[in-house]
Amino acid sequence: MKKILIEDVEQVSIVECEKPMPKPNEVLLKVGYVGFCGSDLNTYLGKNALAISPVVPGHEIGAIVEEIGADVPKDLFHKGMHVTVNPYTACGKCPSCRRRRPNTCRDNQTLGVQRHGAMQEYIAVPWEKVVEAEGLSVKECALIEPMSVGFHAVARGEVTDIDTVMVIGCGMIGLGAIVRAALRGAKVIAVDLDEKKLELAKHLGAAYGLDSTKEDFHDRLMEITGGDGPDVVIEAVGAPFTYNLAVNEVSFAGRVVCIGYSPVPVTFQTKLFVQKELDIRGSRNALPEDFKAVKEYMKRGTCPVDALISAIVRPEQAAEILSYWNEHRGDVFRILVEF
Secondary structure, three states: OEEEEEEEOOEEEEEEOOOOOOOOOEEEEEEEEEEEOHHHHHHHOOOOOOOOOOEOOOOEEEEEEEEEOOOOOOOOOOOOOEEEEOOOOOOOOOHHHHOOOHHHOOOOOOEOOOEOOOOEOEEEEEHHHEEEOOOOOHHHHOOHHHHHHHHHHHHHOOOOOOOEEEEEOOOHHHHHHHHHHHHOOOEEEEEOOOHHHHHHHHHOOOOEEEOOOOOOHHHHHHHHOOOOOOOEEEEOOOOHHHHHHHHHHOOOOOEEEEOOOOOOOOOOOOHHHHHOOOEEEEOOOOOHHHHHHHHHHHHOOOOOHHHHEEEEEOHHHHHHHHHHHHHOHHHOOEEEEEO
């Protein structure tokens, strides 16, 4: 079978290997689609310090059950079932796991980062990590994990229907946060530099779409929020400017939820942390309930799946599309590799 291998900086190859045999506690999956994540792009560019090398990338998975191991509970899966995969590990012993937050396990190993991922024709996965997604297409299944990361950020922000939520960054994860905040009844303000992304954000539930570089940005934000600023700000970019924007513009006693990783140090006016008595919270990966919430949303049939997918490519085009993405970052939501 074929698998994609990132061998070194900007070096991608297609490798032939043996089809895996599932262990008694595993489910063998026929991979249909796998999404390229920002972490995969950083691995390709040599900027992902967490990634092993070489590595098979990919953890945004749409697949079909091919074979079920002997020790897998018989009533959970059947051959031909459409599924996705929870791609994170949890040790069960660290402080995060003991606090029932396995998504941020101290020893987490995400598929395609700290261990080989899903960009291959078949993968064998422990049955506990297989997420049934009956009623969704295999293509839709590949969008569940990245959207769940945005859903989780909204949960971390404890968003309710009386909140105004500003989401900075309308990439795939930011759009997931917009969807979830809108589903919870919040008034959502989407912030980005790209007009197309802002229009899509409004289609997905944002009441407003603002360009943060416009001279009247702050005044417009004050107008929308009655001079208070948003109750919750979700940072989904990972840049010094957007991190400072979040802290500067959030309301007094507000919540700032951080998803994006900044590649360089960020300097803050820390007096705002105290003056505003802010809650500043990290948000990492997603929990099973976030996966479930995304599935239920997608089953409504209102998610504009095709608008979220910028390209679908064959494995042999992986190097080409990663190079394109690096040069046209503003134009890409999600790229799927079809096996």
